[in-house]
Amino acid sequence: MNRVMCLSFLLLCFGVIFMYLISKLQKCFIKYNAMPCYLVVLIATKYKLWYNWKSNPKNNYEVKYMQFPLVLGVSARHAHICREHMDILFGAGSELHVKKTIGQPGQFASEEQITLVTPKGEMKLRIIGPLRPETQIELALTDARKLGLNAPIRHSGKLAGSAGGKLIGPCGEVEISEGIIVAARHIHLYPETAAKYGLKDGDIVDIVTQGERSLTLHNVLVRAGEAHADEVHIDTDEANACNLDSDMMVDVVFNK
Numbered sequence: 001m002n003r004v005m006c007l008s009f010l011l012l013c014f015g016v017i018f019m020y021l022i023s024k025l026q027k028c029f030i031k032y033n034a035m036p037c038y039l040v041v042l043i044a045t046k047y048k049l050w051y052n053w054k055s056n057p058k059n060n061y062e063v064k065y066m067q068f069p070l071v072l073g074v075s076a077r078h079a080h081i082c083r084e085h086m087d088i089l090f091g092a093g094s095e096l097h098v099k100k101t102i103g104q105p106g107q108f109a110s111e112e113q114i115t116l117v118t119p120k121g122e123m124k125l126r127i128i129g130p131l132r133p134e135t136q137i138e139l140a141l142t143d144a145r146k147l148g149l150n151a152p153i154r155h156s157g158k159l160a161g162s163a164g165g166k167l168i169g170p171c172g173e174v175e176i177s178e179g180i181i182v183a184a185r186h187i188h189l190y191p192e193t194a195a196k197y198g199l200k201d202g203d204i205v206d207i208v209t210q211g212e213r214s215l216t217l218h219n220v221l222v223r224a225g226e227a228h229a230d231e232v233h234i235d236t237d238e239a240n241a242c243n244l245d246s247d248m249m250v251d252v253v254f255n256k
């Protein structure tokens with residue numbers, strides 16, 4: 001009996017409150033004419049717009065930019081030579097002699113130089129050791145223009161259909177039909193550095209430079225693995241465009 005009385009009392013209370021709110025709402029409608037209706041429509045419209053925007057998968061992602069500094073290495077024009085061409089240019093069984101070690105593990109600028117000759121001119125090139133399976137000449141676009149070469153921008157080792165020319169050494173000369181490229185900008189990373197920032201070999205990042213000629217360089221390939229040491233590689237044209245030099249710091253920027 002008590003429970004029935006309690007429930008009845010509660011229902012009565014709710015009824016009174018409900019009637020009170022209805023009467024207030026009616027007064028509001030009368031006082032502000034159609035204003036409450038307008039507000040309801042306005043809120044509903046805004047909610048619908050927000051809901052449509054949020055439901056679109058294109059808007060439903062989180063962009064998170066990552067950034068870390070990396071030391072710059074500017075690559076001047078140079079040559080990588082294969083065993084066969086080394087024998088022709090410098091004599092059978094000849095070896096490269098270390099002039100200076102460079103940033104990447106085991107690589108060095110050698111004492112040996114060759115001359116690249118085209119119908120429009122010639123250019124001396126230092127050989128970067130050790131010897132490689134394929135001869136590869138890396139020029140800046142300015143160098144290629146001076147020599148009248150249509151050298152494509154390529155990643156190292158992608159030589160099919162690239163430019164050719166004549167190489168002259170102290171002991172002989174060799175005509176190459178392809179192998180002359182403009183090296184595409186890239187970064188080298190230790191496996192630990194790549195893992196730390198969640199990057200892997202083959203990823204593409206941006207490079208942001210500082211200073212008076214600060215620039216953002218897009219389409220920068222990540223090369224990561226045991227054979228690589230942390231370094232950004234751009235050529236002399238790119239470095240001059242940004243007023244940068246080797247050993248300066250730049251920022252690697254990418255989104256995760």
Ligand SMILES: [Zn+2]
Pocket residue numbers: 186188233
């Ligand atoms: Zn490199």
